[in-house]
Amino acid sequence: MTINGQEYVKTVLTNVEQQNPHETEFLQAVREVFESLTPVFDKYPQYVKENLLARLIEPERIISFRVPWVDDKGKVQVNRGYRVQYSSAIGPYKGGLRFHPSVNQSIVKFLGFEQIFKNALTGQPIGGGKGGSNFDPKGKSDFEIMRFCQSFMTELQKHIGADIDVPAGDIGVGGREIGYLYGQYKRLNGSVSGILTGKGLTYGGSLTRTEATGYGAVYFGQEMLKSIGETYQDKTALVSGSGNVAIYAIEKLTQLGATVVAASDSSGFIYDAEGIHLETLKQIKEVDHERISKYVEQHPNATFTEAGDKTIWSIKTDLAFPCATQNELTAEDAKTLIANGVIAVVEGANMPSTKVATEIFQAHKILFGPGKAANAGGVAVSALEMAQNSSRVSWTFDEVDQKLHAIMEGIYSQAISAADEFGKPGDLVFGANIAGFLKVAAAMSAQGIV
Template identity: 60%
Template sequence: MAALHDALTPVFDEVIQRNPGEAEFHQAVREVLESLGPVLAKRPEYVDAEIIRRLCEPERQIIFRVPWTDDAGRVQLNRGFRVEFNSALGPYKGGLRFHPSVYLGIVKFLGFEQIFKNALTGMPIGGGKGGSDFDPKGRSDAEVMRFCQSFMTELHRHIGEHTDVPAGDIGVGGREIGYLFGQYRRITNRHESGVLTGKGLTWGGSQVRTESTGYGTVFFVKEALAARGQDLEGKRVVISGSGNVAIYATEKAQALGAHVVACSDSAGYIVDEAGIDLELLKEIKNGHRGRVSDYADRRGSAIYVAGGSIWDVPSDIALPCATQNELDADAAAKLVAHRTLIVAEGANMPTTPDAARVLRDGGVIFAPGKAVNAGGVATSALEMQQNASRDSWSFEHTEQRLSEIMSSIHQRCLETADEYGTPGDYVAGANIAGFTQVADAMLAQGVI
């Protein structure tokens, strides 16, 4: 681990003491604190006001039970979470994740990351996150609906378009958002469109919201390459995952001339040297909720590897778009050996700290998720704008706004890294730019 500034060591020790057993949250906090030494040297008022200690403590943590009935009539029980982390810049904003791995530490890590990610967009939104250990995989639509209705029956009292605005995440797509919004309307007797984002286009949703995280990831990579006199044309791309982010990162990378050759799911990965057939992948994943092995069964040019690591596949550009801590130090060493140019995180914290150090020491450009995958929440904020004005924008206009926001994030990261003596370091640039914006707002608003 990198050394912490003397003023930050007791802060991190307190985070561990106050949040025992929450390894992902500890990791996310440490990664940010390691970047802040140069900031404290210039801005001692952050130490005097205990800004960092306050920033590491959520404003509100909500845990609730979610009882529901399955198709066999049996009562099931899950646990729901919403961590409203920081509202200095605006209403809490962040997705809901439905996955068996969800517990308080995961939600807090995601919410903490969301604070800085949202600040980087330049939009007036705070940071929060939520979810449940419910697994929608293998459940019928009726079971998912009953779970979502029970979940929202509790959550509705904590959210609102000026308070806290959830969206989707892993396990929460258009189907789940629809059920959640319907129950919110029923309970509150209000058609408050801005209370949830990721809605359907016919009932308050935004163009490009489905594509935005994947598209934004590739827009960031495009800017990073352009800053070094290169582009995506002909570059060999490997993308982990095969969900929403991976699919639309593939789509935009291919549109910009890249050659995407591999993707994965929890069971294994495929390599298609002819290039990923995007329409076939969409049909399997979105149409049938199938596995990437089904792709290989139907595509002669593809091979399927059960288990293993997708990072064994040589690449110019690697985009981890699956889940946290999926890319470890051994995988990073392989990327260095393959002479990969850039690793950009489409998922939230998919690279372990050791792997990030291996990449940077090996000369690989490393761009963190809080900058790279901010396109999703940026477009959610654009959806909120449209809801507030009762307006609807075209796909082209919304995509252009997304491209501009990602270009601005990239520029802010580089300029901030230069300002604080770490030129070209996207991690330091993203952490410091996001932190200073939130910290200044907190200073201005007093001890709250």
């Protein structure tokens, strides 16, 4: 008996929901991808015969471990660590580490699942994975963070390797944390291999890696705007967040002629009608590690609004770049942005828009760049860092930036072409899902039932 694509996808999804009933973020990501895949299985029935979707949805490996560490008062603390090695069909597992109180298995699985397709879209030979801990770096001293990272890596190092699994940073894991993690790996293994990406430039890091995710999102948005004959020149923009992604999205948007008038952190958002002063923001967030409210002390014409009912998305804008965390942009936010005249939304974070918000943008024909495509710049340059480490070379900032720009243009082209081919012209969510899946599916099918 032949089963059509819709029946097959529905059957697999039902099984996933039954087996993971409490993993809300993971199921949200799965449903969003699965909705796009029906026409793929109609066109390639061999993938149904191979039960490829059911094989892909189950991670190859989930590692969960305790992370004991000692705080500055001498008290023993315990956190939980994770690494989900999701798919190695295309290459070594690749994906960041997130240190944040919200981290749990559902979040790490959703991030790892998204990473599979994101990495495939880059065209680089890397598989999908993700990891992290419910450890919160905020308010911790450098020594506390060092001790935590050393304990975390003591366990993680048993499961990773330059040709096996190469983690990077994510929320809560910046250059400081990567340095401590790398130092502990080297201490335990006597190796200076390219075991992590996002490293410092003095020990194997790549120029442009810090900027890559933010720059990449802006380059992707640039391609979106070209499709309607527009540019960034003289546009206003909102960028949520104030970490690496947000800061360097602001930097590149400003370079390309836009005025970014707002940014945020978990405490609230700042609004500066004259445009966010980037050097002030970098000093506050990258050097002083302070709350974003400090910005108004140096720029009294700016305002700070505490987190609450009013969000950054209430400000009138042409462009919205959600660059903070998952599900930060709600249906109500989407309606407000549309009422205020937004023309494009580019996801710099992983799944920052709720499913309903995404549907609202699409229903109103707003240009919408999904995270698994627009957010791929960071991992793309991570793969370039791996290549530099393997060949013992270092490329210039401009060389890496040019490669990043070309990769983001290629991702847009793949997504728009797949959307056209499978019957939903212009739908980048649909197109990115299919384009990424087809690459992984072809690799899995070629390798047999493994």
